[in-house]
Amino acid sequence: MDRLKVFTAAKIRTMDLGRPEASAVAVSDGRIVSVGTLETMKPWLRRLPHEIDDSFADRVLMPGFVDPHTHLRLSGIYMGLNYVGPIDSTDPQGNRVEGFSDRAAVIDHLRSLVDRRKNQDLEPIVAWGYDPGMQQGHLDRNLLDAISTEVPLWVIAYAPHIVYTNTPMIERIGVSSESRIHGLGRFPDGNLNGWFIETEATAVASRPVRKQLFKAGFGLKALELQGQVAVASGVTTTADMIYGIESFGREWDDHQNAIDAGLLPLRMLMVPFEVRLRKEFGDDFLEFYATMKAKATDRLAVHGVKYVNDGSYPSMTLRLNFPGYLDGEQGLTGEVPWPDMVERMLPFWRNGIQIHSHANGDETVDMTLNTLNAMQNIAPRFDHRFTIEHYCISTPAQAKRLAALGGLASVNPYFVHYRSQIHSESGFGPDRSETTARLGSLVDAGATFALHSDYNLVVAPMHPLTAAWIAVNRLSADNETVVGPGERISVERALRAITVDAAFVLRKDDVLGSIEPGKYADFAILDDDPCEVKPLNLKDIPIRGTILGGEVNLAAEN
Numbered sequence: 001m002d003r004l005k006v007f008t009a010a011k012i013r014t015m016d017l018g019r020p021e022a023s024a025v026a027v028s029d030g031r032i033v034s035v036g037t038l039e040t041m042k043p044w045l046r047r048l049p050h051e052i053d054d055s056f057a058d059r060v061l062m063p064g065f066v067d068p069h070t071h072l073r074l075s076g077i078y079m080g081l082n083y084v085g086p087i088d089s090t091d092p093q094g095n096r097v098e099g100f101s102d103r104a105a106v107i108d109h110l111r112s113l114v115d116r117r118k119n120q121d122l123e124p125i126v127a128w129g130y131d132p133g134m135q136q137g138h139l140d141r142n143l144l145d146a147i148s149t150e151v152p153l154w155v156i157a158y159a160p161h162i163v164y165t166n167t168p169m170i171e172r173i174g175v176s177s178e179s180r181i182h183g184l185g186r187f188p189d190g191n192l193n194g195w196f197i198e199t200e201a202t203a204v205a206s207r208p209v210r211k212q213l214f215k216a217g218f219g220l221k222a223l224e225l226q227g228q229v230a231v232a233s234g235v236t237t238t239a240d241m242i243y244g245i246e247s248f249g250r251e252w253d254d255h256q257n258a259i260d261a262g263l264l265p266l267r268m269l270m271v272p273f274e275v276r277l278r279k280e281f282g283d284d285f286l287e288f289y290a291t292m293k294a295k296a297t298d299r300l301a302v303h304g305v306k307y308v309n310d311g312s313y314p315s316m317t318l319r320l321n322f323p324g325y326l327d328g329e330q331g332l333t334g335e336v337p338w339p340d341m342v343e344r345m346l347p348f349w350r351n352g353i354q355i356h357s358h359a360n361g362d363e364t365v366d367m368t369l370n371t372l373n374a375m376q377n378i379a380p381r382f383d384h385r386f387t388i389e390h391y392c393i394s395t396p397a398q399a400k401r402l403a404a405l406g407g408l409a410s411v412n413p414y415f416v417h418y419r420s421q422i423h424s425e426s427g428f429g430p431d432r433s434e435t436t437a438r439l440g441s442l443v444d445a446g447a448t449f450a451l452h453s454d455y456n457l458v459v460a461p462m463h464p465l466t467a468a469w470i471a472v473n474r475l476s477a478d479n480e481t482v483v484g485p486g487e488r489i490s491v492e493r494a495l496r497a498i499t500v501d502a503a504f505v506l507r508k509d510d511v512l513g514s515i516e517p518g519k520y521a522d523f524a525i526l527d528d529d530p531c532e533v534k535p536l537n538l539k540d541i542p543i544r545g546t547i548l549g550g551e552v553n554l555a556a557e558n
């Protein structure tokens with residue numbers, strides 16, 4: 001350590017329980033040396049040459065936000081397709097693309113795409129962003145055949161758990177009503193309805209459009225775009241929760257190249273998708289971890305393992321206990337059969353590889369807790385940090401059981417605001433919709449949890465202060481109705497869930513998540529102190545950018 005850089009601020013909200021506030025932080029070699037005031041850190045300043053950076057003297061510094069569940073590369077790739085979603089989005093150049101209000105508008109748009117290409121070859125039209133909840137009903141084979149029975153149509157939902165296709169696309173994919181694939185959708189008479197649900201079926205559906213999806217070289221561009229979104233929302237660390245979905249090698253290289261080129265100002269953890277891990281490496285997957293450990297840096301590393309065990313909230317494919325969906329729908333389990341779950345997870349559990357298990361509906365939360373319980377009986381462990389991802393629809397009893405088994409939750413709270421009113425009428429009904437993301441119950445049970453965005457694969461932004469705002473206020477989309485008022489949590493607890501507790505969920509709280517000596521010098525630069533503003537204004541605090549390992553990244557002026 002030969003030099004110090006000292007950042008001063010109007011306030012530093014450290015998230016260190018013992019020393020919650022400060023006004024100066026000294027940094028060297030990307031790590032924090034001292035936190036306090038210019039006065040208190042004099043013993044350091046007297047001994048080492050230093051410069052004082054007061055460019056943020058009237059701002060507030062917090063620990064860089066940790067969003068522990070995103071899909072940045074995949075999201076960027078979807079952004080390159082024809083967009084048919086309900087909210088405004090951006091194209092790969094960062095230009096605004098307008099959303100479509102309902103299903104009829106989407107069908108009109110798809111028809112215009114078909115018309116525009118009448119005399120060309122019959123390459124499939126590939127679209128992304130459909131939202132059956134907000135756009136009033138699913139698409140299916142009949143609706144898409146009414147657009148064209150010649151041009152193959154391939155539409156993936158915003159939450160990409162369903163692909164909708166027409167007859168020529170089904171033929172291109174090469175399945176028939178005799179095919180036995182998990183997640184192949186059918187009409188009541190047994191004929192295919194054009195749906196491909198969950199990872200096994202969507203992978204089959206994706207084969208003929210792979211070239212269009214994974215355009216050469218686009219992965220790097222996708223990451224550059226998403227890196228800017230992260231800076232503007234104060235995020236300095238995230239985890240890609242479906243590493244290997246396209247290719248372990250290409251995905252790693254894109255991230256490494258983006259970091260080396262200075263295009264991705266983030267720390268990234270790559271969480272392998274178990275199904276792909278086993279497909280590629282068979283029973284030798286532990287060797288993959290050993291190889292990747294040798295490549296790890298403080299910016300890019302492989303972490304844990306990911307399971308997807310039911311469908312999604314916005315596409316209404318999660319699994320519910322009694323009384324189920326309003327219209328008797330069933331949702332779908334993931335492609336690993338539930339009875340095999342203990343056997344599939346045990347090797348990871350025994351080898352200390354942290355398990356991140358996606359469970360959106362309460363039936364899936366039960367299955368996941370049963371699995372954790374069974375593994376605890378077979379091979380008891382402390383500090384395993386087994387994490388339920390999303391935890392959208394749950395009960396207070398499940399929160400208690402999760403805590404009793406030593407499990408954690410990484411919760412998506414965005415649906416409370418953006419979707420609880422939609423799904424009160426469509427899908428889950430009022431009781432489940434109002435109690436989406438039961439954070440108060442987790443606090444009551446003594447469970448540790450994080451808040452995440454799942455960006456950009458559900459219809460919500462990546463913006464941790466908005467996640468905290470929802471957790472604290474639980475205002476639905478009308479901005480008046482408070483849903484599940486007893487599930488609201490304190491500002492302090494919500495801020496922990498986007499900083500130090502989110503770092504805990506990724507087993508990185510020894511080096512991330514608070515402003516303490518020894519940790520990485522990762523900060524979010526804000527205009528106001530989240531603990532001082534009215535809780536209703538939390539999400540509106542302007543964010544100027546981030547500091548990552550002591551290096552400043554300013555957000556583009558907006």
Ligand SMILES: [Zn+2]
Nearest residue numbers: 069241454457
């Ligand atoms: Zn996800």
